[in-house]
Amino acid sequence: MKSGFLNVARDSAVVTITINRPDRKNAMNQAMWREMADLYTHLVREEDARVVVLTGSxxxxxxxxxISEFDTVRKDAASxxxxxxxxxxTFAAIRNCPLPTIAAIRGICFGGGFGLAASCDIRIADGSALFSVPAARLGLAYPADAMADIVNAVGPQLAKYLVYSAARFDAQKALSAGFLxxxxxxxxxxxxxxxxAEIAANAPLTIRATKASIRACLTGKEDELAQAVALGDATFESEDYAEGRAAFREKRRPVFRGR
Incomplete structure (x- = not known):
């Protein structure tokens, strides 16, 4: 069921998902979490999609x-x-999406919003961006997999500080910390x-193999390393590799088709 609060737009090979609930500062209700996971999962099947941008309205x-629905949907350990x-x-769908993912951040990026951004490959913000992980002020804990994204994005010490203190930090500090x-x-x-658009113009099979390799480096899992090796090997048998070599010889811009 669609929440009505997530908009999807496409410009050539770039897909933009916009959280469109500005009167609630784009807070995510349960239906929105479900829908966003489905969106990222389905994008894998879109042959012409090459990059996904996530932003807020x-x-x-x-x-x-x-938080207004927590008394119903998050009231005890079971719920x-x-x-x-x-x-x-949702975090896994973004994290594991084989396409490059970019978070375009302005204004508030708190809690689960911080988690959404952390699960993206690249994070870019303007000067209005403000960040916080306020779990300690709510008395709840974050899932370990979501915390892993935050640790990978900012390192263990800053992750601890952010959650222990529930402090807010601005865009310049986020840039200095490496989050942006x-x-x-x-x-x-x-x-x-x-x-x-620049990323979308590059060889998609190379980018997919590279993303898998980086993921395998972070997790250390043998199956993910094997997948990365297989994806890397496939690039050398691809039409895109032949196109890249031809374009280099002919001194022109390559046209990659993901094959």
Missing amino acids: GKDFCAGAD ARAYEAENSR MELVPEDLDAHVQHLA
């Missing part, structure tokens, strides 16, 4: 989970486990779309 990226399974499925790749002074959307 209005002034904010995402205030995290919608919390079910709710967190929905969250974890780039801080854009103006026109965030245009900047991100330009980057996404």
Whole structure:
């Protein structure tokens, strides 16, 4: 069932998912978590999609989970486990999406919103961005897999500080900490779309193999390493590899088709 709060737009090979609930600072209710997981899962089947951008409508990226429904959907350990399974499925769908994922962040990026951003490959923000992981002020714990994304994004010490203190930090601190790749002074959307288009023009099989290799480095899992090796080997048998060599010889821009 669609929540009605997630918009999907496509410009050539770039897909943009916009959290569209600005009156609630784009807070995610349970239906939205389910729908977002499905969106990322289905994008894998879109042959022409090459990059996914995640952003928020209005002034904010995402205030995290919608606390107003916690008395119903997260009221005790049993319901919390079910709710967190929905969250974890969403984070995993973004984390494991074979396409490059970019978070375009402005304004509030708190809690589950921070987790959404952390699960993306690349994070870019403007100067209005503000970050926090306020679990300690709510008296709840985050799922371990979501915490792993945060640790990978900022390192263990800063992850501990963020959760222990529930402190807020601005875009410049997030950039210095390595959570952000780039801080854009103006026109965030245009900047991100330009980057996404540049990535989309490159060899998609190479990018997929590279993402799998980086993932295997982070997890150390043998099956993921084997998959990365297989994807890497496949690039050398691809039409795109032949196109890349031909374009180099002919001194022209290659046209990659993902085959």
